[in-house]
Amino acid sequence: MPLTKFPRYPLAHLPTPLEPLERLSNFLGGPRILVKRDDCTGLAMGGNKTRKLEFLIAEARERGASAVVTEGGIQSNHVRQTAAAAAKAGLACHLALDRSVPPLDQGYEATGNLFLDRLLGAEISFCAPGQTRKELSTRIVDDLRDRGERPYFIPTGGSSPIGALGYVGCALEILDQARRQDIAIDRVVLASGSGGTMAGLLVGFALADAATKVTGIDIDHEPERVADEVAEIATGCGALLGVAGIDRDGVEVVAGYAAPGYGRPNPGMIEAVRLVAKLEGIILDPVYSGKAMAGLLDMIRRGVIGADETVVFVHTGGAPALFAYTSVFASASGEPPLA
Numbered sequence: 036m037p038l039t040k041f042p043r044y045p046l047a048h049l050p051t052p053l054e055p056l057e058r059l060s061n062f063l064g065g066p067r068i069l070v071k072r073d074d075c076t077g078l079a080m081g082g083n084k085t086r087k088l089e090f091l092i093a094e095a096r097e098r099g100a101s102a103v104v105t106e107g108g109i110q111s112n113h114v115r116q117t118a119a120a121a122a123k124a125g126l127a128c129h130l131a132l133d134r135s136v137p138p139l140d141q142g143y144e145a146t147g148n149l150f151l152d153r154l155l156g157a158e159i160s161f162c163a164p165g166q167t168r169k170e171l172s173t174r175i176v177d178d179l180r181d182r183g184e185r186p187y188f189i190p191t192g193g194s195s196p197i198g199a200l201g202y203v204g205c206a207l208e209i210l211d212q213a214r215r216q217d218i219a220i221d222r223v224v225l226a227s228g229s230g231g232t233m234a235g236l237l238v239g240f241a242l243a244d245a246a247t248k249v250t251g252i253d254i255d256h257e258p259e260r261v262a263d264e265v266a267e268i269a270t271g272c273g274a275l276l277g278v279a280g281i282d283r284d285g286v287e288v289v290a291g292y293a294a295p296g297y298g299r300p301n302p303g304m305i306e307a308v309r310l311v312a313k314l315e316g317i318i319l320d321p322v323y324s325g326k327a328m329a330g331l332l333d334m335i336r337r338g339v340i341g342a343d344e345t346v347v348f349v350h351t352g353g354a355p356a357l358f359a360y361t362s363v364f365a366s367a368s369g370e371p372p373l374a
């Protein structure tokens with residue numbers, strides 16, 4: 036196992052299930068769709084950041100850190116999972132949050148992930164008007180150092196070469212499950228934001244010499260920036276494992292499903308969240324997996340993804356944020372698809 040040389044702090048319930056979405060596949064008339072349930076990683080309501088944090092928290096502990104510092108939006112899933120990981124590891128946790136997403140719901144700053152961050156005991160700071168979260172998190176790190184603490188900084192989304200190792204592990208886990216279930220996977224589809232998840236999957240499949248395509252769906256409304264970051268993190272992560280650099284041209288980040296912007300709802304996302312809930316009993320999220328599923332549905336309907344393919348949708352989690360978006364679903368006009 037190529038990952039055993041890296042320190043790892045156990046946080047995730049692994050392996051997560053790889054299971055068929057039979058009713059969704061039938062509804063669409065193909066392709067064969069499976070879901071990788073990384074919403075079920077187990078730590079404080081789960082999600083994709085938990086796999087990354089196993090490696091990041093291990094590095095923090097190895098360096099003798101007394102606190103972790105990270106940053107994100109108000110409803111960041113990464114921030115919530117980091118707060119939980121820090122709690123479990125007995126480290127203080129400091130969060131720098133920005134208000135870049137216009138609040139759509141009264142609950143936006145009361146419930147969902149922010150409520151859980153508070154419950155998990157994190158120290159929360161909000162950006163002043165005009166202040167970036169990078170500026171705020173840098174100040175928090177400096178203040179902690181001045182007070183004699185040993186802060187360990189985790190970048191947005193936990194997306195560093197070390198964090199991406201978690202998704203190298205996920206790629207190998209998917210291949211192992213596919214082998215046991217006697218399935219040949221053509222393509223993996225996922226939401227891509229800060230890029231570490233997709234980078235790790237690309238490195239993992241390259242490491243295993245698998246031909247599996249990785250299709251990222253841009254949820255940031257910045258597909259070029261996302262693809263640049265994926266390539267950069269994948270190259271750094273590959274270097275840790277002796278895998279040659281991942282070519283930027285080979286990084287497929289699909290645009291068209293993020294509008295009007297990060298964290299802001301659109302009709303495709305609302306349809307996708309409703310459809311998967313009603314057909315499969317699976318809860319997607321409004322910021323990432325809902326938009327990624329909207330992209331998958333659209334690519335299937337347009338024939339970009341063929342009916343003969345076998346596709347794995349990586350459910351990266353995020354459902355806690357739904358509670359900060361309830362009015363979006365209540366007020367969305369149009370018939371629910373399966374009323």
Ligand SMILES: *Cc1c(COP(=O)(O)O)cnc(C)c1O
Nearest residue numbers: 112228229230231232323351353
């Ligand atoms: C962070 C996140 C993603 C994106 O993962 P990146 O590694 O940042 O690209 C996808 N889905 C959910 C639910 C997330 O919280």
